[in-house]
Amino acid sequence: xxxxxxxxxxxxxxxxxxxxxxxxxxxxxxxxxxxxxxxxxxxxxxxxxxxxxxxxxxxxxxxxxxxxxxxxxxxxxxxxxxxxxxxxxxxxxxxxxxxxxxxxxxxxxxxxxxxxxxxxxxxxxxxxxxxxxxxxxxxxxxxxxxxxxxxxxxxxxxxxxxxxxxxxxxxxxxxxxxxxxxxxxxxxxxxxxxxxxx
Numbered sequence: 001x002x003x004x005x006x007x008x009x010x011x012x013x014x015x016x017x018x019x020x021x022x023x024x025x026x027x028x029x030x031x032x033x034x035x036x037x038x039x040x041x042x043x044x045x046x047x048x049x050x051x052x053x054x055x056x057x058x059x060x061x062x063x064x065x066x067x068x069x070x071x072x073x074x075x076x077x078x079x080x081x082x083x084x085x086x087x088x089x090x091x092x093x094x095x096x097x098x099x100x101x102x103x104x105x106x107x108x109x110x111x112x113x114x115x116x117x118x119x120x121x122x123x124x125x126x127x128x129x130x131x132x133x134x135x136x137x138x139x140x141x142x143x144x145x146x147x148x149x150x151x152x153x154x155x156x157x158x159x160x161x162x163x164x165x166x167x168x169x170x171x172x173x174x175x176x177x178x179x180x181x182x183x184x185x186x187x188x189x190x191x192x193x194x195x196x197x198x
Contacts, residue, residue: 021081028082028152032159035118035146051111055192058102062089062115062177062186065100077185082156084115088187090155097178098186103198104168110193112138112166114177117185118148118157125161128183132176133166140164145184158187168193 061084063076072091079086089098104110112131126140143161166175175189191197 028157031149031152032157035159051192052194055111055194058191058193058197059084060100060102060175060189060191061085061087062098062100062188063087065089065098068097068099069095071096080156082153082158084158084188088117088158088185090185092179092183092186094179094181094183096183097176099174099176100189102168102173102175102191104170104173104193105196106170108168108193108195109165110168110191110195110197112163112175113160113190113192114163115158115160115187115189116145116183117155117187118146118152118159119155119184121147125163128179128181130178130180131163132174132178134169134173138164138166155185158185160190166191168195168197 063078063085067075067089070091071093075089075091075096077083077088077090080088092098112133114125114129114131116125116129122144125143125145128145129140131138131140140163143163145161146159148155148157177186177189
């Protein structure tokens with residue numbers, strides 16, 4: 001019954017305030033973390049590689065890659081506060097691909113994580129995308145791109161999904177993520193490696 005308190009609490013619902021943005025970010029982070037934990041521990045397949053404790057995470061943004069076969073003139077969405085680097089690749093439809101070149105200091109086994117947007121329904125990542133490293137398709141651990149939860153912004157709630165280990169050669173490596181069907185927004189790849197990457 002305290003109108004002053006109610007007014008203060010309601011102000012946090014407003015996405016246009018600093019408090020509202022902070023609350024919204026915190027809610028989305030917690031939901032994404034829960035979804036990631038669920039997908040990781042409930043996955044059917046298991047990765048054949050465990051990320052070493054001394055591995056470093058290297059992020060490569062999708063918008064910095066080479067885009068092919070997109071059906072729109074401007075697939076890169078810029079200056080979006082919900083994207084990891086304020087940008088992401090949108091309209092990722094069947095046949096479209098993003099190629100990212102990663103330079104490794106030496107040959108190594110690393111671990112690949114893909115940052116994609118949630119969908120309006122659950123779908124297995126491997127039903128939506130294929131991933132190749134240096135022209136060889138990798139096996140993707142059974143992991144689901146989760147559907148959005150109530151209150152989340154459709155196609156703009158990005159989540160990192162563990163895919164599997166990858167073999168990198170010394171020098172340049174080309175990682176290509178290709179949509180098999182009408183896909184979703186694509187934000188980044190993270191590679192966990194004990195070897196320096198660029």
